[in-house]
Amino acid sequence: MTSAQDTIPTRGPDSLSKRCLDIGYFTNRPREVLGFWRDELGLAVEQAVPYNDGLVQYRHALGDSILKVNISRRDLPADVPGGYGELLIARPDVASPRALRDPDGNAVTLMPPGYLGITGLGLKLAVADLARARLFYRDTMGYVELAPGHYLAGDSVLLLEHDPAARPAGHWVNLGLRYVTLHVKRVDRAWQAFVAAGAAPGEAPYDIGRIARISFVRDPEGQWIEVAQRAALAGPWWTD
Numbered sequence: 010m011t012s013a014q015d016t017i018p019t020r021g022p023d024s025l026s027k028r029c030l031d032i033g034y035f036t037n038r039p040r041e042v043l044g045f046w047r048d049e050l051g052l053a054v055e056q057a058v059p060y061n062d063g064l065v066q067y068r069h070a071l072g073d074s075i076l077k078v079n080i081s082r083r084d085l086p087a088d089v090p091g092g093y094g095e096l097l098i099a100r101p102d103v104a105s106p107r108a109l110r111d112p113d114g115n116a117v118t119l120m121p122p123g124y125l126g127i128t129g130l131g132l133k134l135a136v137a138d139l140a141r142a143r144l145f146y147r148d149t150m151g152y153v154e155l156a157p158g159h160y161l162a163g164d165s166v167l168l169l170e171h172d173p174a175a176r177p178a179g180h181w182v183n184l185g186l187r188y189v190t191l192h193v194k195r196v197d198r199a200w201q202a203f204v205a206a207g208a209a210p211g212e213a214p215y216d217i218g219r220i221a222r223i224s225f226v227r228d229p230e231g232q233w234i235e236v237a238q239r240a241a242l243a244g245p246w247w248t249d
Contacts, residue, residue, distance in 0.1 A: 024151075024193055026243035028163035029129055031190035032096060033077040033235065034115065035183060037084050041112035043067060046076065049109070050098075050119075060217055064182070071098060074130040074165065077190075081182060089179035092232050093186035097131030097166070099124065115186055126155060130165045132189065134232065135172035141229050142169050149207040150234070162191065178231035181211070188225070188233035196238035196246065200224040203236065222246045 036042040046052045052069040059065055063082035068075050095116040107119045122128045136142040139158065146152045146167060152160035158169040167189075181187045193199040196214050203226045204210050211225030211233055223237040238246050 024199065025163050025191065026194045026239070027073065027192040029072070029074045030132070030162050030165035030167075031075040031077060031192070031235075032071075032130065032132065032186065033079060033181070033188045033190060034186045035079045035081060035085055036113050037184065038112055039067075039078070039080050042078055045111045046078070050117075052076070058220065061215075062182075072129045075190075079182075085182070085184045087184050089183040089185075090176040091178045091183065091185050091187055092135045092172075092175055092230060093132060093189070094135055094170070095133040096186065097125065097127050097133070097168075099127045099129055099131075113184065125166065125168070126159065127166045128164065131168060132165070132186075133168045133170055135170050135175045136230055137171075137173055137175040138229065139169060139171040145207070145228050149203065150228075162189075175230065178227075178233065181225065181233040181235075188235050190235040190237055192237055192239055192242050194238065194243045195249070196222045196224055196236055197249075199238075200226065200236050203234075208234070216246075219245070219247070 046069050047054060055068040057065050057067055065080045067078040095118055097118050097120060099122040100119050101122060103119045103121050106124060109117045111117055120127065125131060143157060146160050147154045152162045152167065154160055160167045200214050208226035211227045214222050214224040216222050219240060221237050221239040223235055226234050226236060
């Protein structure tokens with residue numbers, strides 16, 4: 010099987026247009042959740058962006074990463090499985106780890122830079138089959154393995170945790186932490202390379218106006234990984 014490291018590695022000058030992950034999640038309680046990130050954590054938010062299928066996104070800056078709070082025009086169920094768990098944020102104004110919960114109950118931990126090797130953004134992911142997940146993120150996605158279960162995607166950190174009770178993830182448009190975003194220079198080429206390397210196709214590339222062209226792949230347990238070409242980062246795709 011071809012490795013993504015041979016074609017579109019997540020590291021290196023020929024792949025990523027931004028060297029960190031973004032995080033996307035959904036809420037049915039936008040006022041409370043947006044207030045949490047604005048008032049309790051002091052994050053600036055961009056003007057809301059309407060997306061396809063009635064979705065609206067609020068983008069918050071977390072260093073170079075973006076926390077994307079998504080709102081759907083329909084209420085979303087709270088019982089759809091998703092493995093993305095604790096969000097880890099390094100901040101220079103934090104002296105020791107501080108555990109928080111957002112209004113939806115998502116775990117958020119603030120920590121000093123360098124704790125657990127995180128200098129920007131980290132994310133914990135519960136998996137039922139740790140060995141299979143390790144092979145996927147190392148060999149298929151091309152993340153840099155710092156230690157077993159501890160990976161770099163650009164400058165962001167993914168921490169795999171074994172959970173035999175973990176269930177396959179539902180669709181990415183559901184409540185909670187639902188997906189991460191890799192920003193690449195050429196989304197169609199990157200999506201095809203990840204699928205050829207063994208990632209399950211989630212959604213083939215499609216346009217969000219002239220803002221971005223996005224796609225999704227899925228890991229062996231169904232977790233969603235957005236592969237996106239944002240015009241502001243990588244230039245227009247419509248002239249390729």
